[in-house]
Amino acid sequence: xxxxxxxxxxxxxxxxxxxxxxxxxxxxxxxxxxxxxxxxxxxxxxxxxxxxxxxxxxxxxxxxxxxxxxxxxxxxxxxxxxxxxxxxxxxxxxxxxxxxxxxxxxxxxxxxxxxxxxxxxxxxxxxxxxxxxxxxxxxxxxxxxxxxxxxxxxxxxxxxxxxxxxxxxxxxxxxxxxxxxxxxxxxxxxxxxxxxxxxxxxxxxxxxxxxxxxxxxxxxxxxxxxxxxxxxxxxxxxxxxxxxxxxxxxxxxxxxxxxxxxxxxxxxxxxxxxxxxxxxxxxxxxxxxxxxxxxxxxxxxxxxxxxxxxxxxxxxxxxxxxxxxxxxxxxxxxxxxxxxxxxxxxxxxxxxxxxxxxxxxxxxxxxxxxxxxxxxxxxxxxxxxxxxxxxxxxxxxxxxxxxxxxxxxxxxxxxxxxxxxxxxxxxxxxxxxxxxxxxxxxxxxxxxxxxxxxxxxxxxxxxxxxxxxxxxxxxxxxxxxxxxxxxxxxxxxxxxxxxxxxxxxxxxx
Numbered sequence: 001x002x003x004x005x006x007x008x009x010x011x012x013x014x015x016x017x018x019x020x021x022x023x024x025x026x027x028x029x030x031x032x033x034x035x036x037x038x039x040x041x042x043x044x045x046x047x048x049x050x051x052x053x054x055x056x057x058x059x060x061x062x063x064x065x066x067x068x069x070x071x072x073x074x075x076x077x078x079x080x081x082x083x084x085x086x087x088x089x090x091x092x093x094x095x096x097x098x099x100x101x102x103x104x105x106x107x108x109x110x111x112x113x114x115x116x117x118x119x120x121x122x123x124x125x126x127x128x129x130x131x132x133x134x135x136x137x138x139x140x141x142x143x144x145x146x147x148x149x150x151x152x153x154x155x156x157x158x159x160x161x162x163x164x165x166x167x168x169x170x171x172x173x174x175x176x177x178x179x180x181x182x183x184x185x186x187x188x189x190x191x192x193x194x195x196x197x198x199x200x201x202x203x204x205x206x207x208x209x210x211x212x213x214x215x216x217x218x219x220x221x222x223x224x225x226x227x228x229x230x231x232x233x234x235x236x237x238x239x240x241x242x243x244x245x246x247x248x249x250x251x252x253x254x255x256x257x258x259x260x261x262x263x264x265x266x267x268x269x270x271x272x273x274x275x276x277x278x279x280x281x282x283x284x285x286x287x288x289x290x291x292x293x294x295x296x297x298x299x300x301x302x303x304x305x306x307x308x309x310x311x312x313x314x315x316x317x318x319x320x321x322x323x324x325x326x327x328x329x330x331x332x333x334x335x336x337x338x339x340x341x342x343x344x345x346x347x348x349x350x351x352x353x354x355x356x357x358x359x360x361x362x363x364x365x366x367x368x369x370x371x372x373x374x375x376x377x378x379x380x381x382x383x384x385x386x387x388x389x390x391x392x393x394x395x396x397x398x399x400x401x402x403x404x405x406x407x408x409x410x411x412x413x414x415x416x417x418x419x420x421x422x423x424x425x426x427x428x429x430x431x432x433x434x435x436x437x438x439x440x441x442x443x444x445x446x447x448x449x450x451x452x453x454x455x456x457x458x459x460x461x462x463x464x465x466x467x468x469x470x471x472x473x474x475x476x477x478x479x480x481x482x483x484x485x486x487x488x489x490x491x492x493x494x495x496x497x498x499x500x501x502x503x504x505x506x507x508x509x
Contacts, residue, residue: 010167021160028153030358034488036339040089043090055115059113061085064112077285079098093111151218155207158204249287258310273295355495372386387442389433402489458490
């Protein structure tokens with residue numbers, strides 16, 4: 001199908017491009033896979049310091065707004081006040097807004113009990129693990145350029161996938177079930193190909209949607225100049241974006257109970273949807289408007305953003321039906337990327353496929369390293385450093401993520417998680433690289449680091465199970481979110497141990 005030179009060029013492109021992005025891609029896939037359980041990780045994180053079941057009778061949102069106004073903050077008319085409504089995974093109100101404090105404009109957050117509206121001693125920044133993993137996934141925690149950098153990495157990943165498919169296209173069916181076990185090198189290569197081909201629809205979808213999310217703004221800007229001669233207002237109309245609502249404060253005040261009436265109106269109008277978020281612009285001013293996010297579980301288009309006037313409930317923008325093709329496409333991409341359309345089973349399958357991509361990175365890096373070791377004409381110190389960095393950016397990432405879970409589970413009472421988790425992640429990675437540099441045996445290093453990662457991943461589930469069995473915290477065994485998170489951590493530990501076992505066999509051979 002292809003000439004030898006073409007196949008050679010495709011192989012070089014696949015190998016070198018994959019190697020260049022492998023470290024960042026490992027972080028993206030490990031953190032992204034765990035982010036399928038982002039809400040559950042929030043609950044798992046909060047459980048050990050705060051737990052309360054969602055009450056049947058909830059205090060109305062107007063009571064929370066009364067409490068917020070009583071705090072005396074200077075909130076401007078057009079500043080957004082975000083209210084995260086109570087849910088099973090987060091059984092309390094969370095309010096987040098920009099306000100003037102000590103002469104400075106800064107973000108402030110508070111949590112209020114769902115049963116009586118009392119102010120809770122919960123710091124949004126303390127329960128930071130889920131947010132950190134999610135941010136690592138989409139911008140690697142690199143300021144200013146991280147978001148676009150992940151988009152470029154995803155674009156390169158798209159090329160790596162296509163070159164890998166073209167390399168094996170001729171034998172993709174005849175050699176699909178080939179798994180040679182006589183030689184370690186053949187076994188890892190066959191496993192790499194088998195998982196790569198099997199997971200291709202998933203990885204292709206993720207590369208496509210990842211490029212869309214992270215580079216869409218650049219594409220839209222280029223399209224705006226090319227198709228609309230720089231008229232971005234016309235581009236916004238084509239994309240189905242609502243017109244900006246220009247409003248000024250009226251000076252007249254509405255009772256806070258108007259929010260309760262509005263939410264009741266929305267629930268009556270959309271009975272099959274769940275209210276998740278509320279964004280207030282203008283608070284209780286007569287000219288205020290309110291945005292809400294509705295969730296339709298199990299639907300391909302799960303989330304819908306609608307805007308209403310607080311005064312008379314006139315719907316200003318938004319619709320639960322995606323009539324605009326661009327909006328419908330964006331909602332479909334979002335549902336595919338987040339795996340929200342198929343329930344818990346689909347989400348778990350997507351989690352497993354994300355871990356399969358991690359296996360591709362681990363095997364690909366190990367195959368490349370063992371080939372490089374056999375080449376004589378190269379600097380030994382240079383190869384040793386590259387080998388250490390490559391291993392740290394594959395198996396070392398698993399140790400870094402596992403350490404973040406351990407620190408969060410056992411030391412959250414003693415340290416501010418927002419200040420400590422990112423340094424812990426980087427320090428763990430550095431020690432993994434140092435370990436790889438000292439040992440200087442790629443397969444042995446990867447086996448040892450995978451075993452360490454597995455043990456770290458098992459610490460929290462084992463401790464929670466022990467506490468639950470002794471009835472120290474009986475809700476540990478009853479809370480669904482705790483089961484999901486500990487199940488995900490146990491799955492990752494099992495995967496690490498299985499890969500380490502196969503690699504250890506190759507080492508002894």
